Each structure stands twice: as structure tokens, then as C-alpha cells.
Amino acid sequence: MVFSQRLSPDFFPRVHERVRAAMSDAGVDAILTDDPEDIAYLTGFFHHPSERPVAVWLDLTGEVVMLVPALEWEYAQAQNATAELVTFPEYPGVVPPFEFLARRVGAAGRRIGFTATMSTSRLLAAQAAFGGSVLEPSDIVLQSRYLKFPEEIALHREAARITDLMLLAGVELVRDAVAAGGRLPSEAELERHVTSVGVSTMYAEHENVVVASLLAGGLVYSGANSAFPHGLPSAERLQPGDTFMLSLGCAVGGRFVEGERTFVLGEPTADQIRYHDTIREAQEVGAQAIAPGVECREANRICLDVIRAAGLGEHLRHRQGHGIGLGMHEAPWLEDGDATVLAAGMVVSNEPGIYIPGHAGYRISDSMLVTDSGAERLTSFPRDLASCTIAL
Template structure:
């Protein structure tokens, strides 16, 4: 049993000290962010974002401040947020929330970096709260999030274990329906079953579960529906001879993993074999291309060129993959437009796919940890053709 999904106070002390060193390198006196994932990363405070801002101010020479609405003060304390909490009374709301942060941080001058995800309206509030400071846009926190620390890697690994359990549970439900000789499940029924397996496993085996907006589950689609890469589960019932795709994942301690497999119901046709094997080979080649120092764009080209060389390039609709961490999708991007060099400690998805209108989609995904000499998948569900064919 996982004693707690929450990272210890020492993790955040070391992390914040590392951020302070980087601030000094960029001639910044502090950094401010209201991005919910950044807030969780820097302090361990997870929350549901709404119109009431939660903001972190991390100065070089003073304590980290966490601004929260008064009604969330106790929640931040219960999560052992690694910061001095500044609470504002959002009711009756006579002062702008950021003004309380500005008052608590006085005097704050010099250069304050801010995350590019902040809204224009909230940036105006920051300017009003820190009138003597110079605001500078920076992606420093996002770049820090690229490189997972050992404590985070352990959480990703546990999320992968549960994701593999969900993939197995989805397949098992279909096989049970086949054995019973009744109707196959609908996409929605399959999705509900898988989500239940993931969440029940987590709460049964973990203490102090970190609740995020997406805890466990994913996309389930079959037949022609799977030719739309991000289609949502529907009442469409699985059919013999068709494929179905399980695009699953979960978050442990707020750290995500995704694992996706495409299954074939019955003896595969020649076309199904051709499509599946092209994607499987692309995924294998893509995984081999993920090495420290290789540009994201270079790995992406190596992966997708396998599909193009198989004569199926017209069915490509997306890149090789993306970064994973506190967000299921985050930078860097395994895409032609991103020349970020891969580095040890990064976690990325390796998920080539093809989508044939009116027929089906084929995608295989594993979350990969970049190591000193290559990459290894967190998720371990098998991916050979024999492993994904369900006999009828």
C-alpha cells in the first residue's frame, strides 16, 4: 500500500531552492504563477481552478507565498502546502484578490517573472498589486517541470501500473462478454467499467489520494468512431470484426501516465494487419529514437517516417507525442515544430496513430522515461499483434 501520494516537505524545499538559483541566473527577483499545475508543482497545493485565483509568489530572498481564497485556507493547510499562506476574503469581495498578495510581499520591486498561461485580466491585477516591479514573461517553471525528480518518477511508475490494470480489465470485460455469448459492451459501458477499476484500485491501495480533475479512465471508441482521434465514449456497441481502442491513463500524486492499445475483435483482415503493424513498428522506432540530446522534432520524424514509408502517410493526423507530468498533455512536444533536446528525467508519450475514415483508428501509446542511454516505457501492457487480437 502506498503510504501517501503526497510528496514530503523536503521535496518542495529542494525544488524551491533550485528554482531560486534559476531565478538568479535569469536576473529575476521573483516568479509568480497562477497556473494550477505550477501551483501544485511548487507547493503541493492541488485545487479546482475557478474564478477565485490561487497564486504562488516565489522570491529569491524571502519565503514562498501562496495566495488562496479564505474558504480554501484549511484545505491548503490540510495538504501541507509548502508556503506561507496568504488568504483573501472573496466575500464580500471589496478588494481585488491580488492586492492581498501585493501587501503581504511588500516591498516588492525589481523583476518578477510570470507564466505565459496567465490571463490578460489577471496580469493587469498583478501590475496593480506590484506597481514598482517590472514584469517579465518566462517559462522557467515549465522548463523545470520537464525534468522529473526521483520522487516524481516513483509516482509515474505507480500510475503506469494502474493504467496497465485498466487496460487488462477492459480487455477482460470484452472477453467475458464473448464467452457468455451475449451482447458485447458499448463504448460507454466499457469506459465506465475501466474507470471504476482504476479509481477503486487507487483508493483501496493508496492512502491520502491526491484528487485531480482526471483521476483514472480515458477514451474508449470502436469501429468507425475510432477514426476520430479524440472521440468520446458513446452508446455504440462493439461489433465482431471491428477494432476498438482503449486510450487510458491515471494520475498518482498528480503525476500522469497514459497507455493506449488498439484491439481487434476476431481474426484480423489483411488490411487490419497492415494498419496495425505499421503503427506498431512506428511506435517501436519512435521509442528507439528517444535519447538524451535528440531534438523532439528529430524523434518525431523518425517515428512518423515509418508510417509514411509504409504508404499510409495520408492517414496521419497528429505528432508522435508530448510531454507528461502534472498535465496529461504538456511541453515539450514530439512534433516537427519543437527542437527542444530530450534530456534524462523527461517523461513523454510515444503514440503514433493512423485514422482511416469510415473504418477505424489504430494507435499504440506508452509513457516513456528518458534515461541516460535511451528511454524505457512506464506502461508494460503487451503490444504485439497476437496480444491484441481477441478470439471470437
């Protein structure tokens, strides 16, 4: 049976019902969002953001209206966008784009929640169009996205399967190069290879592939380059003795997963063993800390305290993790400043790391599904140093 990445039409009314319940609780009459991830969540329409606004209006009366430039009208129809479409001819236009939406929904005198990521220029344009209404920032749609529906979890699981295949493909490329006795691959060559595996697997095994902001790929870095937490792949080639990191992921049906492993090329040194084992322990403890009813900041503290107790706290550069969904990085944040309570149905990353300037970085990450009793790792590639050592 071919795996379809497109969600069925009956998915979106359930999304709308969830968002409207939150709107009612907050005393909001309507939601206005131009966030591409919100738009995909509410309507199933994926698009390339540009200066031409695309926005969704959802109100308590049951209306779901999407503003699109005329050149996107056919594309939105082709994706079976679950919304009434209102078009504008061009940007900036003789008539400002948001005027077309305001004329359709008659928004005067309402309390409208707008996505907090909206740019100032977009907000000013919306305020001008919806004169007489009160516009206030709202995270209602984003918070509604925290809890995944079963269909979304199925997409995350498939993304995890492909991410594991990408990790394996990266390791096999390095092992094959070692066996051949030639040059080892560069970071950029590794990145291109694993990306190709992820993308080609989808197109070979799936139908209705949804092209999200990142279909497949990630960060690949080795040696001292891996001490930059988000360093981009370079032309540097792997060298014997290197620590190297594969920080990979993909999106299936627009739902992301990440999986990251740190490898050693050759017999590990005492320092490499210490660093890798510490991160492995922190990641294991962090996985146990992720559970329903636990605050994000508490899970973060429990996880990172392992690194501090090992005397490596000076090498911390970031939190334990973050939410994952239609964005690779999205709220909630497993960090000291986020008191969000974890709940079954959330997907978050568990990715403690340390970074030693001039030497390397060490990070292990799994995407975790919060369950009724704890959390389940969606990615399953081995994490221990023995499995992550490539013999020379």
C-alpha cells in the same frame, strides 16, 4: 506496505532551489503563477480552479507565499501546503485579491516572471497590484518540471502499473461478454468499467490519495468512431470485426501516465493487419529514437517517417508525443516545431497513430522515462496484434 501518494515535506525545498537557480540565470527576481499544476509542483496544494484566484509567489530571497481565498485556507493547511498563506475574503472583493499578495511581498521595482498560461484578466489584475514592477511571461516553472525527481518517478511508475491494470480490465470485460454470448459492451460502459478499476485500485491500495484533474479514465472508441483522434465514448456497442481503442491513464500523486492500445475484435483483415503492424513498427522505432541528447523534433521525424515510408502518411493527424507530468499533456512536444533536447529524467509519451475516415483509428502509446542511455517504457501491456486480438 501501503503506498502513499503524498510527497514528503523535504521534496519542496529541492523544487524551490531548482526554480530559483533558473530564475537567477534568467535575471528574474520573482515568479508569480496561478497555474494549478505549477502550484501543486511548488507547494503540494491541489485544488479546483475557479474565478477565485490561487497564486504562488516565489522570489530569490527565499520567500514562498501562496494567495488563497479564505474558503480554501483550511484545505491548504490540511494538505500541508509548503508556503506561507495569504488570504483574501471573497471575489471580486472590495479590495482586489492580488492586492493582498502585493502588500505582503512588497513587489515594487522587481522583475517578475508570470506563467504564460495566465488569463488576460488575471494578468491585468496582477499588473495593477504590482505597480512599479515589470511583469513578463516566463516558462521557468514549467521547464523546471521537465526533469522529474526520484520521488516523482516513483509516482509515475505506480500510475503506469495501474494503467496497465485498467487496460487488462477493459480487455477482460470484452472477452467475458464474448464468452457469455450476450451483447458486447458499449464504449461508455467500457470507459466506466476501466475508470472504476483505476480509482478503486488506488483507494484500496494507497493512502493520501491526491485527487488531480483526472484521477483515472480515458477515451474508449470503436469502429469509425476511433478515426476521431480524441473522440469521446458513445453509447455505440462494439461489433464483431471492429477495431477499437483503449486510450487510458491515471494520476498518482498528481503525476500522470497514459497507455493506449488498439485492438481487433475477431480475425483481423489484411487492412487491419497492415495498419496495426505499421503503427507497431513506428512506435518501436519511436521508442528507440527517444534518448538523451536527441531533439524532440528529430525523435518525431524518425518515428513518423516509418508511417510515411509505409505509404500511410495521408492518415497522420498528430505528432509522436508530448511531455507528461503534473499534466497529461505538457511541454516539451515531440513535434516538428520543438527543438527541446531530451534529457534523463523527462517523461514523454510515444504515441504514433493513423486515422482512416469511415474505418478506424490505430494508435499505440507508452509513457517513456528518458534514461542516461535511452528510454524505458513505464507501461508494459503487450503491443503486438496477436496480443491485441480478441477472438470471437
